[in-house]
Amino acid sequence: MKSKLLLALLTTTLAAGTAVAQVKVEDAIKFRQSGYGFMAWNMARIKANVEGTYNKEEVIKAANVIQAIANSGMGALYVPGSDKGKGWEETRAKPAIFTDKEKVGKVAMAFNKEANEMAKIAATGDAAAVGAQLGKLGDTCKGCHDDFKAKK
């Protein structure tokens, strides 16, 4: 029942036990790797825009993706048994993400907050503000990776 506790922490509105229960371990790992992988592209796009030629519309699209994924309730993908297993590749989730509920809740909330803020700032087209927010958002990614994602 660990996943239910985690779920309650990470997503307050997601209905526990419906669609969630049907996701197989390998699929759950593949789906979460996909979510993080697609966010990586969009983080890189925002960075490239801030450091190179700034295109407001591209940054808005990228920020909207990150916001939607951040708010999608990915906590539901940390199903029981998915501490080990192969999605696209072997999971690098550390055991603590299944047990340290308080810290997981904290880093997840910090990430969601900064992702929502990024979408708001991207809409203004203010490149400098987007750059500053990218730093804050990146810190919340790193904050989770440091504790909960094993290095390659």
Added chain:
Amino acid sequence: MKSKLLLALLTTTLAAGTAVAQVKVEDAIKFRQSGYGFMAWNMARIKANVEGTYNKEEVIKAANVIQAIANSGMGALYVPGSDKGKGWEETRAKPAIFTDKEKVGKVAMAFNKEANEMAKIAATGDAAAVGAQLGKLGDTCKGCHDDFKAKK
């Protein structure tokens, strides 16, 4: 320069040549596999909600993800040379996706239209309407897969 033509078709507002040019073939393939992979979870979630216990908020989150990814400008990830290569796995993109610009534009536009519509309908919480729209949206996925994605 094929990718630029494709890009112009798939995304009218994305700035060609900025961030895009910097994506390596292997990364581009991994990013697009991630995008499709994450959408697969969210399509499955909507299906599970329609067929089981319906949770409005979960469906909204899933539909928002699909909409954001559909509008993200993934055409930019079909960089030159990425007709072959390994991201998470060997690409299954058929050669035609790099050459049949007219059809690619058509299926991409159909997908975007139905993804945007799904987000609108999800917001209403009308489970039957969401179910009907899921069929239309799924048809646009299939429409692209049939022509442009090799079977396993």
